[in-house]
Structure formats: structure tokens, C-alpha cells
Amino acid sequence: xxxxxxxxxxxxxxxxxxxxxxxxxxxxxxxxxxxxxxxxxxxxxxxxxxxxxxxxxxxxxxxxxxxxxxxxxxxxxxxxxxxxxxxxxxxxxxxxxxxxxxxxxxxxxxxxxxxxxxxxxxxxxxxxxxxxxxxxxxxxxxxxxxxxxxxxxxxxxxxxxxxxxxxxxxxxxxxxxxxxxxxxxxxxxxxxxxxxxxxxxxxxxxxxxxxxxxxxxxxxxxxxxxxxxxxxxxxxxxxxxxxxxxxxxxxxxxxxxxxxxxxxxxxxxxxxxxxxxxxxxxxxxxxxxxxxxxxxxxxxxxxxxxxxxxxxxxxxxxxxxxxxxxxxxxxxxxxx
Amino acid sequence: xxxxxxxxxxxxxxxxxxxxxxxxxxxxxxxxxxxxxxxxxxxxxxxxxxxxxxxxxxxxxxxxxxxxxxxxxxxxxxxxxxxxxxxxxxxxxxxxxxxxxxxxxxxxxxxxxxxxxxxxxxxxxxxxxxxxxxxxxxxxxxxxxxxxxxxxxxxxxxxxxxxxxxxxxxxxxxxxxxxxxxxxxxxxxxxxxxxxxxxxxxxxxxxxxxxxxxxxxxxxxxxxxxxxxxxxxxxxxxxxxxxxxxxxxxxxxxxxxxxxxxxxxxxxxxxxxxxx
Numbered sequence: 001x002x003x004x005x006x007x008x009x010x011x012x013x014x015x016x017x018x019x020x021x022x023x024x025x026x027x028x029x030x031x032x033x034x035x036x037x038x039x040x041x042x043x044x045x046x047x048x049x050x051x052x053x054x055x056x057x058x059x060x061x062x063x064x065x066x067x068x069x070x071x072x073x074x075x076x077x078x079x080x081x082x083x084x085x086x087x088x089x090x091x092x093x094x095x096x097x098x099x100x101x102x103x104x105x106x107x108x109x110x111x112x113x114x115x116x117x118x119x120x121x122x123x124x125x126x127x128x129x130x131x132x133x134x135x136x137x138x139x140x141x142x143x144x145x146x147x148x149x150x151x152x153x154x155x156x157x158x159x160x161x162x163x164x165x166x167x168x169x170x171x172x173x174x175x176x177x178x179x180x181x182x183x184x185x186x187x188x189x190x191x192x193x194x195x196x197x198x199x200x201x202x203x204x205x206x207x208x209x210x211x212x213x214x215x216x217x218x219x220x221x222x223x224x225x226x227x228x229x230x231x232x233x234x235x236x237x238x239x240x241x242x243x244x245x246x247x248x249x250x251x252x253x254x255x256x257x258x259x260x261x262x263x264x265x266x267x268x269x270x271x272x273x274x275x276x277x278x279x280x281x282x283x284x285x286x287x288x289x290x291x292x293x294x295x296x297x298x299x300x301x302x303x304x305x306x307x308x309x310x311x312x313x314x315x316x317x318x319x320x321x322x323x324x325x326x327x328x329x330x331x332x333x334x335x336x
Numbered sequence: 337x338x339x340x341x342x343x344x345x346x347x348x349x350x351x352x353x354x355x356x357x358x359x360x361x362x363x364x365x366x367x368x369x370x371x372x373x374x375x376x377x378x379x380x381x382x383x384x385x386x387x388x389x390x391x392x393x394x395x396x397x398x399x400x401x402x403x404x405x406x407x408x409x410x411x412x413x414x415x416x417x418x419x420x421x422x423x424x425x426x427x428x429x430x431x432x433x434x435x436x437x438x439x440x441x442x443x444x445x446x447x448x449x450x451x452x453x454x455x456x457x458x459x460x461x462x463x464x465x466x467x468x469x470x471x472x473x474x475x476x477x478x479x480x481x482x483x484x485x486x487x488x489x490x491x492x493x494x495x496x497x498x499x500x501x502x503x504x505x506x507x508x509x510x511x512x513x514x515x516x517x518x519x520x521x522x523x524x525x526x527x528x529x530x531x532x533x534x535x536x537x538x539x540x541x542x543x544x545x546x547x548x549x550x551x552x553x554x555x556x557x558x559x560x561x562x563x564x565x566x567x568x569x570x571x572x573x574x575x576x577x578x579x580x581x582x583x584x585x586x587x588x589x590x591x592x593x594x595x596x597x598x599x600x601x602x603x604x605x606x607x608x609x610x611x612x
Binding site (some may be wrong): 015016062065066067068085088089091093094095096097098099100101102103104108111112113115116117118153156157160 | 337342345346349353357426427428429431432433434435436437438439443611612
């Protein structure tokens with residue numbers, strides 16, 4: 001059995017919105033954060049961290065990157081307890097959407113971060129080649145496209161040959177070609193033994209890339225495992241999405257309890273059902289049902305979170321308030 | 337590579353970027369006008385200042401030139417450093433920087449050195465031009481000690497404003513707050529300090545603005561220790577025996593140390609506890 005490269009045990013961190021001020025504010029005002037978070041990840045594994053805005057993904061990554069110190073719990077790397085300094089030595093971090101600007105060239109930026117990482121500045125050009133930016137080495141950073149900026153951020157994260165790589169929303173702003181080449185690069189790194197954690201709210205994009213996913217909601221890890229395990233746990237495994245045209249008598253082909261969703265738009269219909277066999281499909285075709293596609297159902301992030309939390313979309317709403325990031329369990333005792 | 341060398345390399349990267357930035361290009365004519373320009377003006381053999389004062393030594397001319405330094409060099413330092421931290425916080429680069437395995441204390445030192453050098457180098461060059469202008473017009477030149485005191489005073493003055501601007505920048509989440517704090521601090525010590533001094537004098541029962549009243553001179557001298565501009569002037573006054581404001585060399589040096597160490601420690605602590 002593979003030894004875990006990174007282990008996180010009951011990690012707890014809560015942001016301070018406003019600090020305590022003697023004579024003015026007796027208690028600090030606390031916001032969201034990460035609560036009781038435990039998981040482990042092996043060498044060469046890719047973990048997808050998914051969750052809605054404000055779920056605590058970025059805070060968790062900042063804790064793992066050694067930017068914030070945990071208030072409770074611990075993080076260990078290769079079985080050894082890691083303080084923030086050790087984490088910063090072992091882990092490469094690519095924050096979300098860095099807006100590189102200014103007149104520095106790519107080479108100068110890489111060299112600056114090599115100095116910060118105590119690496120030889122000669123590695124700068126090698127890493128720029130690795131992320132496909134060697135031709136832009138002497139270009140000022142403000143001239144870069146969004147995709148190139150993301151590559152530069154990855155190049156910086158790779159300085160010091162980190163054993164663990166944290167990527168916060170790495171696919172934001174990338175076109176499909178850049179996204180695919182980025183994914184290939186990550187697979188290549190994982191094959192060389194680099195452990196990767198990718199945070200994203202786009203579950204579909206992660207499907208072909210990650211070995212496991214972890215779902216975060218209100219600062220807690222609510223599900224974690226392989227895509228198949230999580231789908232099974234949340235009741236999505238074995239679901240099929242059927243699409244067709246004209247009318248369909250659903251009860252003629254499926255038991256009522258197997259139908260998860262049936263929707264119609266104009267002349268087209270979509271059916272999400274459980275236990276679809278090839279016989280069912282053949283029967284439908286024989287009975288002249290205009291079936292245009294049948295594919296395994298791919299749950300979206302919303303589906304996964306709704307299923308894991310039992311909450312409706314309206315309950316979750318668009319608004320991200322600090323208390324929405326606090327788990328229900330803590331909210332009850334908030335005033336204590 | 338040892339830590340000291342890394343700090344120096346990082347500060348040189350900041351210095352290089354800022355020395356050739358648009359900010360420097362915009363401020364350079366102002367520095368030239370206010371520093372060598374003032375020195376040229378105060379070197380006029382016919383000049384008579386209010387109160388019938390006629391500067392007749394090199395240090396006196398440089399002392400009056402220091403008014404131009406206070407108006408230009410301080411605002412130059414503030415303009416350079418006001419977004420030293422907030423700009424990177426907004427762009428996300430700060431998060432990347434803080435995740436690197438270099439301790440934050442050394443990162444702070446590199447930041448301070450980098451911003452200080454980028455402001456001090458042009459100001460020091462303009463000050464050298466000021467000395468040349470004075471020499472060309474009057475034939476006067478400062479002694480080595482006077483020159484060292486003059487350059488040291490300018491160096492620490494620029495450092496103090498750099499530190500204050502960086503502290504402001506560490507609190508700001510957007511540029512306008514750090515600009516407001518930086519320029520506000522500059523305005524307080526450059527323009528409003530006379531008002532603060534007058535109010536304290538009034539509250540203490542001392543006649544305000546009487547240059548011949550020893551009590552007023554003493555009070556003003558002591559209150560100036562609470563302002564970076566005041567300590568700067570006290571340093572320059574060390575070589576002007578005509579000016580005696582009741583502040584000893586030791587008190588001036590304590591002022592220099594406190595104005596250097598306290599903001600430095602505050603900034604170091606801010607960066608160590610910086611949240612994103």
C-alpha cells in the first residue's frame with residue numbers, strides 16, 4: 001500500500017474579520033474558514049478539491065502552502081509533522097488568477113522567485129522551457145496573454161522541484177487548447193511522482209484528470225474518494241441521461257422509482273434514469289422512440305453538493321455570507 | 337546562497353525596477369528643481385532671507401536647501417513605496433511570495449532596502465548636484481564631516497518616509513487608502529506640524545512663534561523630535577552653531593534610532609502577521 005505523501009488531520013482555521021480592540025471591541029469578529037478537515041493523499045496522486053464559491057478551498061490550500069498557520073490540527077508530509085516553513089519548502093503553490101503586471105520580464109520574475117526559494121537562478125530558464133515560455137523569456141510580463149500568465153504562475157510554483165503542488169482554479173481563463181495542454185503537463189508531473197491538489201468549481205473539467213475528488217462545503221470536507229465512490233455514495237452511480245425527440249411515455253419503459261428527472265423543452269426531452277439496460281434501449285428503439293443519445297449521467301458540482309448536503313439550490317442561494325461558510329454545527333454555538 | 341546575499345539580490349531587483357520606472361522619470365524634474373535649484377538660489381551672494389539672515393557657510397546653504405529636500409524627497413519616497421505591498425496583494429503576487437521558503441523577516445528587510453535605495457539614490461545624486469551648484473556659485477564646499485552628516489540625514493529621512501508608506505501599504509487593500517495615508521503623513525509632518533507645535537505651545541502657555549523667546553525655541557525643538565522632518569533638521573543643525581534649540585546630540589541620536597527602529601519593527605510585525 002502506498003505511503004501517504006501528505007496527511008491532514010482535523011485542520012481548523014477561522015478568518016478574523018475584525019480583531020479585538022481594547023475598550024472598543026471585546027471579542028474578535030470571526031468569519032468562515034476550514035473546520036475539522038482530514039484527508040490524505042499519496043505520491044503521484046491528483047486530488048480534485050471541489051466546492052462552491054466561499055466553500056473554503058482557497059483557505060485550505062493556503063494552510064497547506066504554509067501561508068496561514070493552522071489554529072488546530074496538524075499537517076504532515078511524508079509522515080513528519082510540518083510547520084509552515086517546512087510546508088513552504090516542500091510545497092509549490094499556484095494561487096488563483098495572478099494578475100502579473102509591471103515591466104519586469106518573465107526571466108526576471110522567475111529569477112526573483114528562484115532567489116526567494118533559494119534555488120540557483122539558472123533553473124529559471126529550464127522551468128520557462130518546461131511551461132512553454134522560453135521564447136517569451138525577455139518579454140515584459142504585461143504583454144502576456146491570460147494562458148501565458150497561468151503558465152508563468154505554474155512555472156513559479158514549480159521552482160524548487162516541489163514534491164506537492166497546489167493549484168487554485170488553474171483552468172480559469174484558459175481556452176480549451178491551453179486547458180488540455182495544461183492538463184497534459186499536470187499528468188506528466190504526476191507520473192513523475194508529484195502529488196497534486198487542484199481546486200476547482202468545474203467538476204466536469206477535472207473528471208479525466210483527477211484520481212480522487214473531495215467536496216468542500218461551508219469549510220468542511222463532506223465527501224472524499226474516487227469519482228466512482230463519491231458518485232455511488234451520493235446516488236449518481238448507474239444513472240443514465242437519455243435524450244430524444246417527440247413524445248415519450250416514460251411509464252411504458254421505466255419503473256416510477258427509477259426515474260430521477262424528466263424534463264421537456266420544445267420538441268426535445270431529457271430523462272435521467274437508473275438501471276438502464278441494453279434491452280431497455282432496444283425496446284425503446286423497436287417502439288419507434290426517437291432516442292438521440294444515451295450516456296452515463298455526469299453530475300455537476302451543484303448536483304453533488306445538493307445530494308451531499310440535502311440542500312436545495314434556493315437554500316444555498318447566490319449570496320456568499322461569512323456565516324454561510326461556517327458549518328451548521330458551529331453556528332448553533334456561535335454566541336457561546 | 338546565504339540569506340544576506342538573497343536579501344541584497346531581492347532588494348536590487350526592486351531597486352532596478354523602480355529606478356527606471358515612470359514614477360522616477362516624472363519626479364526627477366521636481367527633484368532637480370527643488371534640490372539643486374534651491375541650492376543655486378540660496379547660493380546667491382545678494383540673498384537676504386527674512387530676519388536679515390544671509391547664509392554664509394556651506395552648511396547654512398545646505399540647511400536652507402533642506403527645505404527643498406523636505407518638499408520633494410519625502411513625497412518621492414511616499415510615491416515609490418505607497419503600493420509596495422498593496423499592489424502585490426491586489427494582483428495575487430503577494431500570496432505567491434508568502435508561500436516561498438524565505439522567512440518573512442528577511443523579505444521585509446529586502447522590501448525596505450529595495451524601496452529605500454530606489455528613492456535615496458536619485459535624491460542623493462540631486463544632493464551632490466546641489467553641492468556642485470553651491471560650489472560653482474560661491475566657491476564654498478562642506479567639510480567631509482558636514483558632507484557625511486548631510487547625506488546621512490537625507491538617507492534616514494527617505495528611510496522613515498519609505499517605512500511609513502510601506503506600513504500604510506500593508507494595511508491597504510486598494511491603492512487609494514495607501515496613497516491617502518502616505519500623502520496624509522507627509523502633509524502632517526511637512527505642513528501641519530507648525531500648527532501642532534503652535535497648539536501645544538498655546539496649551540503650555542508659551543508665546544507662539546517668537547523666535548527670540550527661549551521657551552518657544554526650546555519647546556519647538558523638543559516637539560520636532562516627534563516629527564521625522566524635525567529630527568532631520570536637528571541632524572543638520574549639529575554643524576550650525578548659530579542654531580541652538582536645546583536639543584542635545586544624544587537626544588537627536590535617540591530620535592534617529594527610534595524613528596528608524598519603531599516603524600521597522602511595526603512593518604516587520606505587519607508582514608509576519610499579514611493575511612490575504
